[in-house]
Amino acid sequence: MSATRLRAEGVSVRLGGSTVLDDVDLDVRGGELVALVGPNGAGKSTLLAALAGDLDLDAGTVRLGEREVRSMRSLDLARRRAVLPQQGRLAFGFLVREVVAMGRAPWARTGHEDDDERLVDEALQRADVVHLTERSYPTLSGGERARADLARVLAQDTAVVLLD
Structure with missing residues (x-):
């Protein structure tokens, strides 16, 4: 171990x-x-x-x-652990792909941002939401939102993932 x-x-x-x-x-x-x-x-x-x-x-x-x-610092935490709360708090009309890409924000302006597209694509696949990428997040069902939120956390690509 x-x-x-x-x-x-x-x-x-x-x-x-x-x-x-x-x-x-x-x-x-x-x-x-x-x-x-x-x-x-x-x-x-x-x-x-x-x-x-x-x-x-x-x-x-x-x-x-x-x-x-x-x-x-918050940025250091975001690069080391990802958190999925019980209730999503996103109310803006972002597309699912944009929401998942938000998981990459901690890596902006670093050498790791070169992996953004690949990691977003992998997260969409792992959470089984590829078919939702062009949908507006607020129009999703509760279960679809939960899977999109999971994809965002997976795209963050951290050593520790906390799921509530």
Whole structure:
């Protein structure tokens, strides 16, 4: 097994006066697939937000590789981890291909942007949305939107993918 990619140590989060996460530890190594299972309100989405660096912690640390997530710039985070939230928030009339291409934004003006078209095409195929590329995103069904959003995350081409 390769070195740890994502590690939470002693993570605690309070929201609205309630403790949602209390002293959580988690190690996810490269190549592992981890599923968080539990009832609604158990803190699964909160833990994913903490792991992603999208939430302030009341205690503990989250590391991505050797770096503490809270010390990383947004652009650095976006180049190392991709996040698919439960609810998409895109309301503009972009075409599906344009939405998927947005996943490549962290790589703009780098040597990695040369791979944009290939990675977008691969992501469209992997998420089975090639047939939707010319459709306006807001006209898609919920399931089609979810697959287009997954393609966007895959196109981001990061070592860690967090799916809520």
